[in-house]
Amino acid sequence: MSIEEEIEDLLDCAQSEERGARQYELTKKALQLANKTKDENIIFEVKIAHIESTTFYGKHDEALLNFVWCRNIFLKNMEEYSEFKHSLLWDYKWIINNLIENPQVSLEKLNEVLEDFADLSNKLNYSKRTARYLKFNFLKNVLNISEAAKFIDWQKIKRDSLSDCNACELDSLIDFYIDTNKYSLAKKKFNGLIKSQMSCISVPLTSYAYFLSYLIEEKDFETAEKYYEKCHKDIMKNPDFLNSQGLILIYLVAINDLSKALKWFEKQFTMTTIVSSIKDKMYFYIASELLFKKIKKEKAKKTITLKLKKNDVLSNNDNTWDINELISFFESKNIKTVASFNARNCNTGYTVIYERFKKLTGV
Amino acid sequence: MKTSKNFQVNLSGMIDLLSNHLYSGPHVFLRELLQNSVDAIAANKKYSKNKGEIKIEIIHPKGANSTLMFEDNGIGLTIEEVHEFLSTIGQSSKRGDLEKSTNTFIGQFGIGLLSCFMVSEEIVVITKSAKSNSNCVEWRGKSDGTYTTKAIENEAKPGTKVFLTATNQSLEYFKLEFIEEQLNYFGVALPIDITISENNKSKKLKQKCAPWQIKSNSLSEEKLAYKEFGELIYEDVFFDVIPISFHNGKTQGALYINGQPSVISAKTSARVYIKNMLINESVEDLLPEWAFFIKAIINSEMLKPLASREGLYFDNNLKKLKEELSLSIQNYILDLGKNDKGKLEQLIRLHYRAIKAISAENEGLCKSLYRYLPFQTNFGILSFQEIKEIKNNQIQYIPSVDEFRQISRVALHNSSTIINAGYSFDLDLLKMIEIIDQEIILIEVNPMDFSNELEELSLDDRDASMAFYQLACEILDPFGISVDIKTFNPNDIPAIFIQNEISSFIRDVELTKEGSDGLFDSALNAHVSEKSEFAQACLYFNFKNELISKMIAMAKNKTKDKLIKETISIIYVQSLMMGFYPLGAKELKIFNHGILNLIQKVFQK
Numbered sequence: 001m002s003i004e005e006e007i008e009d010l011l012d013c014a015q016s017e018e019r020g021a022r023q024y025e026l027t028k029k030a031l032q033l034a035n036k037t038k039d040e041n042i043i044f045e046v047k048i049a050h051i052e053s054t055t056f057y058g059k060h061d062e063a064l065l066n067f068v069w070c071r072n073i074f075l076k077n078m079e080e081y082s083e084f085k086h087s088l089l090w091d092y093k094w095i096i097n098n099l100i101e102n103p104q105v106s107l108e109k110l111n112e113v114l115e116d117f118a119d120l121s122n123k124l125n126y127s128k129r130t131a132r133y134l135k136f137n138f139l140k141n142v143l144n145i146s147e148a149a150k151f152i153d154w155q156k157i158k159r160d161s162l163s164d165c166n167a168c169e170l171d172s173l174i175d176f177y178i179d180t181n182k183y184s185l186a187k188k189k190f191n192g193l194i195k196s197q198m199s200c201i202s203v204p205l206t207s208y209a210y211f212l213s214y215l216i217e218e219k220d221f222e223t224a225e226k227y228y229e230k231c232h233k234d235i236m237k238n239p240d241f242l243n244s245q246g247l248i249l250i251y252l253v254a255i256n257d258l259s260k261a262l263k264w265f266e267k268q269f270t271m272t273t274i275v276s277s278i279k280d281k282m283y284f285y286i287a288s289e290l291l292f293k294k295i296k297k298e299k300a301k302k303t304i305t306l307k308l309k310k311n312d313v314l315s316n317n318d319n320t321w322d323i324n325e326l327i328s329f330f331e332s333k334n335i336k337t338v339a340s341f342n343a344r345n346c347n348t349g350y351t352v353i354y355e356r357f358k359k360l361t362g363v
Numbered sequence: 364m365k366t367s368k369n370f371q372v373n374l375s376g377m378i379d380l381l382s383n384h385l386y387s388g389p390h391v392f393l394r395e396l397l398q399n400s401v402d403a404i405a406a407n408k409k410y411s412k413n414k415g416e417i418k419i420e421i422i423h424p425k426g427a428n429s430t431l432m433f434e435d436n437g438i439g440l441t442i443e444e445v446h447e448f449l450s451t452i453g454q455s456s457k458r459g460d461l462e463k464s465t466n467t468f469i470g471q472f473g474i475g476l477l478s479c480f481m482v483s484e485e486i487v488v489i490t491k492s493a494k495s496n497s498n499c500v501e502w503r504g505k506s507d508g509t510y511t512t513k514a515i516e517n518e519a520k521p522g523t524k525v526f527l528t529a530t531n532q533s534l535e536y537f538k539l540e541f542i543e544e545q546l547n548y549f550g551v552a553l554p555i556d557i558t559i560s561e562n563n564k565s566k567k568l569k570q571k572c573a574p575w576q577i578k579s580n581s582l583s584e585e586k587l588a589y590k591e592f593g594e595l596i597y598e599d600v601f602f603d604v605i606p607i608s609f610h611n612g613k614t615q616g617a618l619y620i621n622g623q624p625s626v627i628s629a630k631t632s633a634r635v636y637i638k639n640m641l642i643n644e645s646v647e648d649l650l651p652e653w654a655f656f657i658k659a660i661i662n663s664e665m666l667k668p669l670a671s672r673e674g675l676y677f678d679n680n681l682k683k684l685k686e687e688l689s690l691s692i693q694n695y696i697l698d699l700g701k702n703d704k705g706k707l708e709q710l711i712r713l714h715y716r717a718i719k720a721i722s723a724e725n726e727g728l729c730k731s732l733y734r735y736l737p738f739q740t741n742f743g744i745l746s747f748q749e750i751k752e753i754k755n756n757q758i759q760y761i762p763s764v765d766e767f768r769q770i771s772r773v774a775l776h777n778s779s780t781i782i783n784a785g786y787s788f789d790l791d792l793l794k795m796i797e798i799i800d801q802e803i804i805l806i807e808v809n810p811m812d813f814s815n816e817l818e819e820l821s822l823d824d825r826d827a828s829m830a831f832y833q834l835a836c837e838i839l840d841p842f843g844i845s846v847d848i849k850t851f852n853p854n855d856i857p858a859i860f861i862q863n864e865i866s867s868f869i870r871d872v873e874l875t876k877e878g879s880d881g882l883f884d885s886a887l888n889a890h891v892s893e894k895s896e897f898a899q900a901c902l903y904f905n906f907k908n909e910l911i912s913k914m915i916a917m918a919k920n921k922t923k924d925k926l927i928k929e930t931i932s933i934i935y936v937q938s939l940m941m942g943f944y945p946l947g948a949k950e951l952k953i954f955n956h957g958i959l960n961l962i963q964k965v966f967q968k
Contacts, residue, residue, distance in 0.1 A: 032763075036943065061894075062868070065868070065872055065887065065890075067883075068883045068887065072880070099886055104893075109886065112882065276890070
């Protein structure tokens with residue numbers, strides 16, 4: 001079998017796999033082989049596939065590295081690579097969303113990148129809808145809601161092949177309604193989304209997790225439990241859903257189901273060692289901090305045993321941990337990350353979120 | 364108040380739906396006619412001992428009214444049966460109900476004849492039942508849903524003739540070559556004589572007696588029959604043929620092991636006949652996903668076709684068959700392990716990727732096979748048993764091809780046998796073997812760990828090489844590369860470059876930035892700064908190497924520092940090249956500079 005056939009074989013296998021570790025391993029192997037060929041066309045094609053598998057395995061750093069390479073090549077020879085224009089721009093959307101989740105990337109840089117996306121998509125004859133939708137989501141994510149409202153007109157521009165799926169777009173609007181204190185409208189839209197059976201890989205799965213904390217605030221425990229049951233099994237498998245895994249942990253702490261919460265922490269913690277998104281990691285770390293604070297408060301325990309898979313972040317020989325040490329480990333990281341997001345976003349939005357979760361869980 | 368009403372059926376719409384949308388194309392009308400005839404002949408066995416025959420005649424082959432006559436000497440229909448079965452859409456099992464013998468037929472939907480409306484505006488059927496005192500009946504059906512019948516007085520023998528006149532768009536389906544090809548395709552295994560004629564010239568189709576229809580006296584005879592049949596069908600040569608029989612002999616066939624290596628992503632494919640009639644030549648989900656190196660030919664009386672007869676209905680029989688096929692493959696491999704190790708080794712050599720894929724997921728199979736499975740090591744391809752013996756059960760592996768490449772040459776000379784587990788399935792397989800074989804200890808090696816195994820210098824040698832070390836640091840610090848001097852084999856290697864995954868990521872970032880417009884530099888730097896404290900990259904100079912020891916001595920005497928630095932630069936870049944690492948602009952620059960200076964010095968001398 002030639003090296004090209006082997007690469008094709010690996011990519012075919014990867015395509016038939018679900019997004020996750022196995023798919024990532026396969027495209028990574030394909031890339032190692034592609035690099036050996038030194039054939040720019042082959043490397044380009046494999047990198048495009050690898051960007052997808054790295055993105056959905058939470059390896060945003062690798063996704064970015066490969067995307068930057070592909071973009072360089074594409075810009076230098078748009079004609080030769082024109083068949084990849086859609087794939088490249090689609091990957092670009094993921095890259096932008098990933099960049100927003102890293103507080104070290106400044107607002108100026110993010111705006112510059114969004115402008116670059118708008119220019120490139122315009123040059124390649126796509127409508128302005130996706131560029132404005134990305135800007136809307138960016139502003140929403142950096143918690144600049146009043147500015148985001150100015151870009152909500154993306155809905156009025158005709159859809160094209162670069163547009164997100166209907167479920168994702170509606171989900172983005174639902175977030176926006178919550179952020180603008182239109183919670184009942186958000187709920188109504190979400191119920192509509194569920195009834196219409198619109199779905200994609202992440203929606204409504206992650207939306208269920210997103211609503212959990214609001215349902216607890218409303219004291220609608222019944223719906224919250226229903227949502228938890230609907231989403232937690234599928235969310236736990238995918239490192240790209242680490243943010244939602246954190247929200248589920250917060251829910252379990254908030255309803256005081258500490259044994260389930262601890263088990264969830266033990267199962268999901270290794271995901272934090274895979275995922276490179278600082279924002280996603282922060283959500284899980286905040287949830288972890290609140291879990292141990294609640295255990296300390298409720299059970300008056302000083303130590304705790306944890307069954308953690310081997311990892312580079314938390315490990316000791318006897319699986320026994322000083323709770324205060326765990327709390328201070330997570331708390332110090334959370335304070336630092338929240339501060340860096342606030343500094344980047346020029347607001348105190350993440351402090352508000354952090355405090356809201358503390359209040360919700362009663363610690 | 365509840366009211367009960369019947370559905371309204373648009374008859375012509377229904378006919379259009381069934382004839383034009385149920386099937387994959389108009390060509391299937393021939394299969395449907397063939398199937399009806401086969402069923403009728405099977406049903407007639409009760410009334411006649413005559414051999415079943417099917418005759419096809421093309422009338423006016425070149426004219427606009429190209430007509431096809433499809434005739435069989437089967438059971439035929441009475442006038443009542445014509446009304447009931449030919450003219451009632453959805454009437455099931457026309458002859459099955461009639462004979463209460465569903466096992467004899469596959470024509471169970473009563474819609475096959477409608478497929479003829481894809482190629483003809485009108486279907487004319489002239490039929491005479493084999494039952495006593497039956498008259499000959501003519502039935503004319505039109506695609507608008509209307510039909511007429513009339514009795515015909517003649518002394519015709521029992522059987523059925525179907526006449527179709529081609530529409531303008533369907534003339535191609537009425538050509539001799541096409542009809543012959545289709546009948547051969549679907550009916551190659553039918554034990555019925557089929558004759559086709561045009562312009563008064565007749566020819567009998569060359570049918571092949573399918574191996575499941577032959578009574579073999581021995582397994583080798585049966586294998587040979589299946590082998591010949593498979594080679595004829597697939598026009599390929601196979602490594603081996605495994606005859607199979609399930610459902611108390613009502614499902615028979617063979618598994619064919621490809622004679623050439625197959626790609627992992629290849630779809631498994633089975634050619635399925637139901638009661639000798641081809642249903643589909645590539646049923647995809649019958650064989651297990653991992654059996655991509657195997658083909659199957661199966662004839663079954665137990666499987667049910669879908670309404671279109673182009674696929675299989677998923678029921679318990681199909682489920683059971685899938686399980687049995689999977690087991691048969693595994694048992695075949697296990698059996699080779701016990702009785703024919705030479706052949707097993709050949710099979711593994713040919714299909715090691717597939718066999719590794721199966722073994723990584725199947726504990727039972729892995730248990731029997733793992734000793735024979737080949738792995739790439741720094742000593743070449745070795746079986747697991749060989750590695751186990753060399754390593755005395757301490758199995759070292761590197762999970763990445765790139766990392767393996769970094770140290771394989773040095774490891775070779777340091778007598779460490781290390782498995783390259785970076786290929787598909789190898790790591791999963793090793794983990795499975797670890798569960799099965801309690802004796803072995805699996806040790807993951809990363810290149811940085813391996814570097815610890817390189818021999819340290821004595822204190823005197825350390826002191827002697829300090830000046831060289833400092834010069835090397837001066838050159839390599841700007842590249843983020845640390846320096847060490849150790850002793851290792853082979854002597855002809857002046858240095859090896861070893862880095863961990865994080866360092867490799869950082870190198871890739873630097874190279875990518877070199878070719879970019881800078882838009883993402885700060886974002887990439889953010890990732891680098893987060894990781895850099897964990898990056899490890901080191902150039903290990905070999906104290907035993909002649910060139911290095913000369914340079915160490917020269918450095919100690921503080922002579923020719925410039926020459927030493929240039930040589931260090933060249934050795935650094937050369938180690939990168941030996942490890943197949945892509946070179947950055949800075950690295951190329953120092954390499955070119957160093958080489959040119961050396962050449963200049965040679966000429967100056």
